[in-house]
Amino acid sequence: MANDSSSRERKVRGKKIRSDREAKERRRAKKNLSTNGQKRAQSQNQRGADGPLSDPSDVVPEPFVSTEQIEGLQNRINGWLDADQPVHLIGPTGCGKTALALSAAAQRGRPVVFINGDEAVDTAALVGQHAGGERYKEDDRYVSGVHKQTEVVRERWVDNPLSVAAREGATLVYNEFSRSNPVAHNVLLSVFEEGVLERPGKRGDDRQIDVHPEFRAILTSNSVEYAGVHEPQDALLDRVVGVNVDFYDEETEREIVGAHVDLSPDRIEQIVAATRALREQLDVVVGTRAAITAAKGIAIFDGSDGDDDIEADRLVDVFTDVLSPKVVGEGDVKDLRNDIESTL
Numbered sequence: 001m002a003n004d005s006s007s008r009e010r011k012v013r014g015k016k017i018r019s020d021r022e023a024k025e026r027r028r029a030k031k032n033l034s035t036n037g038q039k040r041a042q043s044q045n046q047r048g049a050d051g052p053l054s055d056p057s058d059v060v061p062e063p064f065v066s067t068e069q070i071e072g073l074q075n076r077i078n079g080w081l082d083a084d085q086p087v088h089l090i091g092p093t094g095c096g097k098t099a100l101a102l103s104a105a106a107q108r109g110r111p112v113v114f115i116n117g118d119e120a121v122d123t124a125a126l127v128g129q130h131a132g133g134e135r136y137k138e139d140d141r142y143v144s145g146v147h148k149q150t151e152v153v154r155e156r157w158v159d160n161p162l163s164v165a166a167r168e169g170a171t172l173v174y175n176e177f178s179r180s181n182p183v184a185h186n187v188l189l190s191v192f193e194e195g196v197l198e199r200p201g202k203r204g205d206d207r208q209i210d211v212h213p214e215f216r217a218i219l220t221s222n223s224v225e226y227a228g229v230h231e232p233q234d235a236l237l238d239r240v241v242g243v244n245v246d247f248y249d250e251e252t253e254r255e256i257v258g259a260h261v262d263l264s265p266d267r268i269e270q271i272v273a274a275t276r277a278l279r280e281q282l283d284v285v286v287g288t289r290a291a292i293t294a295a296k297g298i299a300i301f302d303g304s305d306g307d308d309d310i311e312a313d314r315l316v317d318v319f320t321d322v323l324s325p326k327v328v329g330e331g332d333v334k335d336l337r338n339d340i341e342s343t344l
């Protein structure tokens with residue numbers, strides 16, 4: 001298929017972001033050592049110094065491909081963040097929102113806090129809560145012969161990711177935020193508008209946190225409504241700007257698949273072409289993730305060193321397995337397979 005593959009060497013660009021794998025491993029090993037130290041501290045009921053904060057250089061997904069199209073999106077995101085506007089990345093499943101959000105957050109160079117949206121995420125999970133009390137006894141022997149002992153219980157407050165991000169001026173990446181119950185997001189309204197974070201449940205004069213001037217937020221959500229997703233409240237959507245992320249262009253998808261799976265450029269091209277054809281034809285969403293998974297399957301079932309065309313039957317088998325979890329019953333899988341066969 002297509003041009004001479006030997007002349008085209010595969011490149012994973014993004015030198016601005018991609019850091020040397022060994023250096024990253026060394027840094028990660030060092031961080032793990034310190035994180036393990038923090039874990040030990042946390043297990044002794046002390047908070048580690050940086051808790052949910054990540055070093056920006058550690059959050060970029062590995063591998064990360066950066067093409068002109070991706071850089072354009074990163075510039076848009078960081079432009080709005082520089083304008084002190086929270087950004088909402090909206091796009092179909094598996095199109096690359098999370099990777100893009102993390103790479104943009106890393107470019108800012110500020111610590112990063114990552115949260116996954118979930119039905120169980122409530123205000124306390126975002127902001128913090130009292131984590132039990134610390135009991136200690138006070139001895140009082142001021143009067144000779146009289147020994148008075150008082151037991152004191154001091155409530156211990158633990159800040160959760162949003163409070164840590166607001167206080168430390170981190171870039172918050174809140175992935176699939178619409179999976180959380182919208183009520184939990186009421187605290188975001190004053191964070192985005194007045195620059196103040198209320199910590200409901202926290203007593204005392206430090207109930208409110210003044211949000212650090214470098215705090216920023218990137219929210220991501222899927223454009224396709226499906227079970228387990230809440231309609232975000234308009235008041236929140238009114239405080240963010242939307243950057244719509246659709247599937248990348250063909251060249252970018254090829255580079256992304258090639259960065260994840262060791263296959264000949266011709267086979268990558270064939271798999272990406274098949275993915276994009278199925279995306280046009282099928283009712284289910286066929287994302288970049290599906291193309292990567294299919295390529296991983298081909299590398300196993302067909303071996304990764306051949307560069308002859310992949311047999312059509314093989315493509316049908318692999319894409320049927322990759323996409324069948326998105327359809328419900330046995331009969332649907334047969335229909336799916338027929339649709340894939342007629343498309344490829």
Ligand SMILES: Nc1ncnc2c1ncn2[C@@H]1O[C@H](COP(=O)(O)OP(=O)(O)OP(=O)(O)O)[C@@H](O)[C@H]1O
Nearest residue numbers: 063064065092093094095096097098099256288289
């Ligand atoms: N620029 C990139 N470089 C390398 N891999 C990428 C890039 N963008 C996306 N990917 C890969 O594509 C797949 C889908 O990306 P990602 O998880 O970011 O999509 P998503 O839109 O957030 O998906 P979901 O809607 O399921 O959350 C992942 O395997 C990811 O590693």
